[in-house]
Amino acid sequence: MMKHNPQPWLKTLSLTAGLTFSSLAMSGGTLTVASPQDPGSWDPVDTFLVNWASVATNIYDGLTYRGPDLKLQPGLATGWEQLDDGRRIRFTLRQNVTFHNGEPFNANAVKFTIERLLGEEGKKGPQRSNYTAIERVDIVDEFTVDFFLNKPDPVLLTKLAGYGAMIVPPKYIAEKGEQYFNTHPVGTGPFQFVNYEPKVGIELKAYDNHWGSAPNISELNYRFISEPSTAVAELQAGRVDLVIPPTIPIAMIPTIEANPKLSVVTTPSPTVYALRFNSKSGITKDERVRKAMIYGVDRKAIIDSILGGQAEQIASFQSSISFGNDPAMKPLPYDPSKAMQLLKQAGVKPGTKVQIDIRGNNATFNEVAQAVASYLQIIGLNATIKPYETNVLLNDIIPAGKTGAMFQQSWGGWTLDYDNTAYFMYHTGEKWNPYDSDPELDQQLESQRTLLDPEQREAILQSIARYTANRALEMPLYSLNAIYGVSNRVNNFTPVPDSRLRFTDVTVD
Incomplete structure (x- = not known):
């Protein structure tokens, strides 16, 4: 007891x-x-x-x-x-x-x-x-x-x-x-x-x-301001006192810090970003294609050039403070030659179109998506970006399985436990898993939920992370600081x- x-x-x-x-x-x-x-x-x-x-x-x-x-x-x-x-x-x-x-x-x-x-x-x-x-x-x-x-x-x-x-x-x-x-x-x-x-x-x-x-x-008042530049302008003008994540683009941090009346405060966060794949139809139904697209994108360069040190590369869809994270796991390396080889094996023709669906109100991720699209162009894929209003993407497009080949998934992992991410991302029939059904993965997800022993649970969660990475169900990008x-x-x-x-x-x- x-x-x-x-x-x-x-x-x-x-x-x-x-x-x-x-x-x-x-x-x-x-x-x-x-x-x-x-x-x-x-x-x-x-x-x-x-x-x-x-x-x-x-x-x-x-x-x-x-x-x-x-x-x-x-x-x-x-x-x-x-x-x-x-x-x-x-x-x-x-x-x-x-x-x-x-x-x-x-x-x-x-x-x-x-x-x-x-x-x-x-x-x-x-x-x-x-x-x-x-x-x-x-x-x-x-x-x-x-x-x-x-x-x-x-x-x-x-x-x-x-x-x-x-x-x-x-x-x-x-x-x-x-x-x-x-x-x-x-x-x-x-x-x-x-x-x-x-x-x-x-x-x-x-x-x-x-x-x-x-x-x-x-009194505590919230204003819904989807446009980052507007939110920062309102902060500068004194009409708002606090701008919360994920509003502030990395590029605007110097603007805020230059104002003596304002400060930027950051802290490590469980929030992770990935581009998930439509694993049910199109070219991304093929695991080789999904891995090729991961090999073809230099995620570390994106973090260094766009995110200004406010993010950490991830190997699975969880942050380093998540219970279930395996620090021994390493992200697939940037290898465009390997990427093109896999695409050729899968019979994907140069110039094949792929659509990337993103939330339209996140300026920083928009830059990230543009960079991803550019890398995919290098390996022979014609990548286009389709922005959606956030609620439309989350409530209408993703759950209904109406996305393009890739779609943005940002996840807070607020329990700081990989179960709260993995179950909803990968278990058959879940809202955020419109495409995939894997009985072996379902069994792993369900088995760890019955265990109270933390070491046993952690081992299974780490196994789930390795399994999903091996199947390349998403392109893990980074965990972002709360800004x-x-x-x-x-x-x-x-x-x-x-x-x-x-x-x-x-x-x-």
């Missing part, structure tokens, strides 16, 4: 003169953040987008919480025990917590959240499969719940800290309906919803009755690797 004891500092503190920590912390001020993307829905079950989490981490709480130090801490659960060889987890819930609408948080809210996530509403979004190890949730009493698992899930406690498992209000959703909840979110987090204008922004305000550390700012542009009027800002920003400690001058 493993038992987690909460840190005493996470409890609501009582101070002298009858003041609580929450009421004392409020000091006012507005923080305005430029985010490159409107997720389109604020429902936790609807998205995997990092830019959703950059906002919603302030609106919602999970049972667990992972802070900037990447360590797991109590959230709406003050403690937990893993029982029955990992097939049951008992959570002790935090008392005297209310949702922003005044509705009480209790065991019923937890049960409702998980059943909704695993039910018909959850099936509509990409989150459900992340939590299918949960068989049912039983209420022990008002502030105790048992999670019964159909198999152990060694990453579940981390998953419960974000995205689909954020706790939602049962009564509010029942009264207002699912569509209303999408655009009028209610959680238990330190900021509550005020207004949302699609494609423009979302406004939040401090929630005075938050159970933990209340924010030092009174923030920050106004000097912002104090106590901590850049986080996973972009899941929580602004309780920030102050503004």
